[in-house]
Amino acid sequence: MNQQTEKIYEHALEVLKENDQGSYTVPTKGLYPFQWNWDSCLTALGQFHYDEARAWTEIETLFANQWPDGMVPHIVFHVYSDGYFPGPNVWDTRRPTPTSGITQPPVAGFAIKRLYDRATDKAEAARRARALLPRIDAWHRWFYEMRDPGHEGLVAILHPWESGRDNSIDWDEAFERVPTDGVEPYVRRDTQHADPAHRPTKAQYDRYLYLVQLFRSLGWDNARLHDASPFKVVDPGFNAILIRSAMDLAALADELGEPELAARNRARAENSLAALETLWSDKHQQYLCRDRVTGQLIDSASIGGILPVFAAVPKARAEAIARTIERWANEVKYMVPSHDPADPRFEPKRYWRAPAWLVMNYMIQDGLRSAGETAMADRIVTSSLELITQSGFAEYYDPTTGEPCGGGRFTWTAAMVIEFLE
Numbered sequence: 483m484n485q486q487t488e489k490i491y492e493h494a495l496e497v498l499k500e501n502d503q504g505s506y507t508v509p510t511k512g513l514y515p516f517q518w519n520w521d522s523c524l525t526a527l528g529q530f531h532y533d534e535a536r537a538w539t540e541i542e543t544l545f546a547n548q549w550p551d552g553m554v555p556h557i558v559f560h561v562y563s564d565g566y567f568p569g570p571n572v573w574d575t576r577r578p579t580p581t582s583g584i585t586q587p588p589v590a591g592f593a594i595k596r597l598y599d600r601a602t603d604k605a606e607a608a609r610r611a612r613a614l615l616p617r618i619d620a621w622h623r624w625f626y627e628m629r630d631p632g633h634e635g636l637v638a639i640l641h642p643w644e645s646g647r648d649n650s651i652d653w654d655e656a657f658e659r660v661p662t663d664g665v666e667p668y669v670r671r672d673t674q675h676a677d678p679a680h681r682p683t684k685a686q687y688d689r690y691l692y693l694v695q696l697f698r699s700l701g702w703d704n705a706r707l708h709d710a711s712p713f714k715v716v717d718p719g720f721n722a723i724l725i726r727s728a729m730d731l732a733a734l735a736d737e738l739g740e741p742e743l744a745a746r747n748r749a750r751a752e753n754s755l756a757a758l759e760t761l762w763s764d765k766h767q768q769y770l771c772r773d774r775v776t777g778q779l780i781d782s783a784s785i786g787g788i789l790p791v792f793a794a795v796p797k798a799r800a801e802a803i804a805r806t807i808e809r810w811a812n813e814v815k816y817m818v819p820s821h822d823p824a825d826p827r828f829e830p831k832r833y834w835r836a837p838a839w840l841v842m843n844y845m846i847q848d849g850l851r852s853a854g855e856t857a858m859a860d861r862i863v864t865s866s867l868e869l870i871t872q873s874g875f876a877e878y879y880d881p882t883t884g885e886p887c888g889g890g891r892f893t894w895t896a897a898m899v900i901e902f903l904e
């Protein structure tokens with residue numbers, strides 16, 4: 483490492499440590515004062531480099547709050563704070579430690595395999611991984627039971643927050659069908675911490691809240707939510723994360739002497755990988771979402787359709803995706819925009835409607851590397867580090883200028899930087 487990268491590395495460690503609450507990490511102070519599901523799993527990868535035991539704890543704390551049906555919630559409200567809306571009282575899920583009632587991209591299987599593979603004390607890592615294996619397996623089972631009742635091989639998200647890409651252009655049309663009648667009055671807190679022009683709109687928040695109220699009125703009974711929800715979308719990126727995690731969990735289970743658990747997860751991954759092909763678009767040279775209410779593919783070329791390269795998609799698909807990224811990269815200054823810059827709906831500063839996110843860059847470059855697309859993977863890493871050098875550890879970045887957007891001193895951004903520099 484040269485002096486400049488050493489400084490960046492030190493700064494990343496500082497951000498991780500200042501957001502560390504002991505057994506879990508908040509995404510950033512102020513804007514997000516609780517534990518978020520996929521943030522924690524990806525954060526553990528960065529923590530590993532300075533404290534292996536602490537990295538396992540991050541994921542264990544999340545899974546200690548798994549629901550009896552297998553779902554792992556998207557937020558765990560460990561310590562009350564009124565700094566975030568909607569807080570625990572709005573969700574009202576009645577869990578021992580309050581949680582939200584929806585889930586998030588299941589990246590845990592991937593994360594624990596990576597922790598295990600790199601572990602210096604294999605016996606200790608095996609002990610901690612063995613305890614998590616059945617829990618992650620139960621979460622995967624939950625997905626196929628609750629979110630794929632028609633056995634398509636692909637799971638649906640029922641709320642845009644589940645995708646982790648809250649206000650993506652992907653959901654616009656399907657979201658229009660979500661009514662807003664009866665939404666209780668509320669005060670947003672996000673727009674007090676971050677620039678409102680970088681955040682989702684009020685019309686979107688009304689619909690986010692409508693869905694929360696609807697699910698709450700059904701007692702958060704997952705067996706009822708899928709059919710009752712007016713919003714059901716099959717997101718290729720979300721499914722790719724599940725596929726990758728199931729594959730990785732299978733490989734880890736084999737290594738740890740759990741052949742049945744391994745076989746179950748391998749079968750799930752293979753079945754879903756085949757089904758994913760129904761989402762391929764020749765026109766866009768990437769995968770697209772499917773609206774499960776209408777049965778139609780959604781004509782929106784977002785990063786959700788690039789992310790499948792993180793799973794073991796066919797080689798020709800990975801090559802085509804690398805070319806699509808190249809086409810996008812030629813239109814912007816920094817990679818990877820979260821939406822096709824040629825789309826007139828592209829909004830460079832608005833959250834998931836164009837900005838670049840380091841967690842996406844990390845998963846995409848990892849998948850490209852496994853597919854042999856090393857040059858493009860390297861370009862993405864270089865671009866990510868240029869963003870950090872120019873703009874610090876932001877939540878996300880305007881890909882046309884590199885301007886930092888959203889919250890500052892962001893945990894998973896710092897964790898990804900450590901991963902890139904290691």
Ligand code: 9WN
Nearest residue numbers: 509514518520521643646647648672
């Ligand atoms: C809602 C914490 C989370 C991320 C998501 C990101 C954002 C929350 C919000 O922040 O979502 O879950 O209130 O905007 O979209 O991916 O996990 O960093």
